[in-house]
Amino acid sequence: MDIQWIMRSLRQRYPFLMVDRVLEHEPDRRIKGIKLVTINEPYFAGHFPDEPVMPGVMIVEAMTQTAGLIYSDAESGYLVALNNVKFTRFVTPGDVLVIEAEALERVGPFAKARVRATVDGQEVSRAEISYKFMSRGRE
Incomplete structure (x- = not known):
């Protein structure tokens, strides 16, 4: 699934659109996507300029957006909880961030x-990520 499908499915736009391509997708089951990390990302200007x-x-x-695409039938998803988040390695310009997610429950x-x-x-x-899905414009 290309960037056009992603942009129809997610509300985020530059500089917050963090999914470049979906490689595999089984609706309501699992997804695999990528984020191409480039030096042109706006946050690299201050995090950290020399390294x-x-x-x-x-x-x-990026993980939240990719995993949310598992539920591509939903109109709008909002992050409600992050659990068991761990970071184990740095991500730097030139890296290809591969994100795989599986649905746990809905x-x-x-x-x-x-x-x-x-x-x-x-x-x-x-991480384990929880969402609330609703129609756009509703709270």
């Missing part, structure tokens, strides 16, 4: 996914 490292919060955002408007991010086959982060 650029992707902020953990941006890794989590009850009414709530859903949970287990997510793992890797670079070159080495884990950089993992």
